[in-house]
Amino acid sequence: MPSRIAIVDDEPSVRDSLQTLLGMHGFYCKLFESGDAFLATQRNDFDCVFLDIRMPGRDGLQTLVEYRKGIAPKPVIMMSGHADISIAVKAMRLGAINFFEKPFQKGRILEAVSEAMQVSRDMQRALENKVDLQVRMEQLTPRERDVARLICAGLLNKQIAHELGISVRTVETHRGNLMSKMGVRTVAALVSILPISGLDGIDG
Template sequence: MSDNGLIHIVDDDRAVREGLGFLLGSLGLETETHSSALAFLDALDATATVGCILADVRMPGMSGLELLDELAQRQCPLPVIMITGHGDVPMAVKAMRAGAMDFFEKPVQGMALIERIKEALELSRSRSHEAFERAEIATRIESLTAREAEVARAVVKGLQNKQIAHDLGISQKTVEIHRHNAMEKLGARSAADLVRLVMAAGWDS
C-alpha cells in the first residue's frame, strides 16, 4: 500500500465496484474491491492505518450498517463513507450515528465523492499520526522507574516539588532528581510539555 492510503470499495454490485475503481484509479488513488462485507473483513489488514472504506448499505449477508457496527467493535480507525441506491433520511441518520463519515446516494456525484474521499484520507493520516505518537509516548512511559512514574504523575496533577516530597516521604532533592530523569526519558522540556505528552498518550494521572 502506498503512503497515500488504500480505498476499500465494498459493494455486491460488480459494475459499481469496477466503475468506482476506474474513477479513483484514474486519479492516481489506490483501490481494492470487495464483493461483500464479510469478504472485506476477511481481507482487512489489522495493521492498516491509512485509508478509507466506501461501503454499500444494502448487501446480501452482512449489511453496510452491520459492517459499521463490526468495524466499531474492532476499533478500526479507517473512516467509512456509505453509498446506497435506496437511501432515505432515517437510514442516513442511522449510518451517521453508527460512525459513518458521510452518506451518498447512487448515482453518486463523482466530484463530491472524490472530495469527501480526500478528506477521509487526510483524517486517516491524522489518526495514524496520533496513534503513532501515543504508542511512542507509551513506550517512553514504560521506561520510567516506579518512583519516576509517581513523581511524573504528581507533576501532571500540578503539585510542586515540596508537596510531592511530603506526599511520597522523600527529600525534595530526590524529587528533583526523579523529576529530571522522568522528563528526560519522556522528552518533556517543561511541566506543561509533560502534561501534553501524558494527555496524548492517554496516561491516567
C-alpha cells in the same frame, strides 16, 4: 505508496466505476462483493472504506458496526441506491463520515475521499502519539467532555445546547476549544480517535 481504498458493494458496476474514478486519481482500490468478505481480510490495510448499505449476508450497517470494533478503524463512506434520511442518520451515528446516494457525482466523491484521507492521517498521528493524545484528553474541562460525548453521539449543536441547558453559542465555543485541545480539524477525526484517546465511553 498510493493510498489504499476498500470498495465493498455487491454490484460489480458500482465497484468497477469507483475503482476507475479513484484509480485515475492515484488511489489503489481493492474490491469486495460483501461485508463478510471485507471483514475476513486484513482490514487495517486500508486508508478509507466505501461501504454499501444493502448487500447479501451482513448488510452495510452491520458491517460498519463490526468494523468499528477493530483497532483504529479508518474512515468509512456509506452509499446506497435506496437511501432515506433515517438510514443516513443512523450510519453517521454509527461512525460513518459521509453518506452518498447512487448514482454518484464524481466531484463529491473526490471531495469525500480527500476528507477521509485527512481523517486517516490524523488517526495515524494519533496512533503514533498516543501518550500525547491522552494528555490532551486530560486537559478537557468537564463541560468540554460533555460536548464531546454528545458530538460523538451524532447530536447537532442545537440539540447539544438543549441537552445541556446552554446556548448554541456556548456549545460552539466548547466545541472549538475541545477540537483545538484534541488536535483535530473535523468531527469525523474526533470520533475516529476515540478508542485511541480514551474519550470513548466518557459519561460526562
